[in-house]
Amino acid sequence: MTTEPLTWPDEVDDIIRGDLTVAVAYNTPAGGTVVASVSPVGLADREAGVVGFTTSLGFPRKLERILRDPRVSLAYHTRLHGYADHPPYVLAQGRAALDMQPSPERLAALAAAAERFLGPVKQGRLWDWVLREYLQERVFVDVTVERIAVWPDLTTHGSPDVTGPALPPAPDPQRPPKNGTAPRVPVGTQLRKIADMPHRLLGYQGADGFPVVIPVRVTGHDETGLQLEAAPGLLPPGGRRAGLLAHAFNAQCAGLGMRTFTGWLTVTGERALYAPHTAKALAAPANKTLIALGNGLMAKHGLRRARRDGTADRLRALATGGAAPAR
Template structure:
């Protein structure tokens, strides 16, 4: 654990302030990791050693898991449609806190920061009503960074440069799940679903509790799982729970596709194989107006559901427990 803010190097800072979309991973109670994508709109404060992103009450499981175990990682893994020119792969790992009721000043700052990345905010009586929950009911996840690791290329090849806490030893293999380690979904269907999603990453829990997010390539599949090509030395040997993300996105995130998997990773001298156990997909239309309307309606529904089923109150209780 570091005792003072981690002030990452200039090369990492440019990437963290400029990438449009990054991968975020958090850990599960069973010792696995889930990895998904977010748009942090450049919210990185090197002086404070902190990065942040936002989400909504419509994703309560993610928030619950972060509140219960705050080990979080962000992988800056693609320069598509952002402002950073570097070819470096950057992994930031740290301890998260969740602000369920951000101040008006924070929300104003978010809107100001988001426009260069996501486009100008729609204004007017109808738009203000439609987007009220989407803009005003955001949840901030603030990550106090403990380690920033930089590789010279986006495939995470070459020597890594570590700022902050030392890179840990490789974790031990995990006990196989009771239901077995093999695939539990249609692998041919999964292969088709991720076929048009060029950015692929794998996440597992490291020895110090922080997720490690690794860029991977899928080279094929058989009855045992997806075959992975990975950077040398980036995956520990043995078997373990792991999350998988495949995604794509267009400028301003107007049009995106995402497929998230959980499953079992096996690494041997012969290579790496991933057996998916669950799969979920998300797609957003490549039309600005339709996307904006969808975001507004989904935010209204998500907030209504969170209040109706007690999610909002449950998250507040967990957050108070963390503070106490």
């Protein structure tokens, strides 16, 4: 039995193909969600009902989690520095598959798409060596879309227009972690670190297992956590594991900053409190030459490490449905 691909209207396609930066959410084994920003450079095939992005073997934990639970979501949440100017907020939910050995033709098409969004690739004998792994050892994450929810504007107020199955009701609360729900990193310090990052998004597992990603505002804090606000009806009542992303970026993603959190969300009535448990940061300078150098060297290091410790073989085995080699 074959299922017709889920497709989307022109306005949504313009956003999917035009946004410079989107938020990607994937699940953790403990029932949480991680939210990170990526530059998908317009990767999509509307006729096939597929959206996507690329990543590197230098991020093996993300890849392994997606392979073990392919339910992911992409939130097209800002038109900043992109090519689309329509107001809707778009949440695409689907199941991911990894292409870990893309064809030369697919890599060439990616390079052309990336130049449109990120600017010309550095060229020359030295740069060819520096960027070889970064450009040639890409992992494509292809997401077959099962649901698209479109809110009228980027604040997610109002009722979404849903293509595919209806959005499920709010998920049940989760069991608190054994180590407790209180913050495990200094709340005030983390808030200062994201003060200049205007884009904040919260992610949690929906009742059907697909990550839900919504924009939030930080309205205050104390030693118990960050106080959050969102559009009415989007914060699920009770307590649960959740991911928080704060990020900022300039044109062509120069000078970007990103901080990703995992933690515990408690929603009681109109009050939402987020207690951060872990925090990771990623930053890139505004200088495009330094960005290219950093990307190239990190890709070389990550790939060598993945080959040396067996990560590359383990991920390829999982991607093809085989048993992962023992560590």
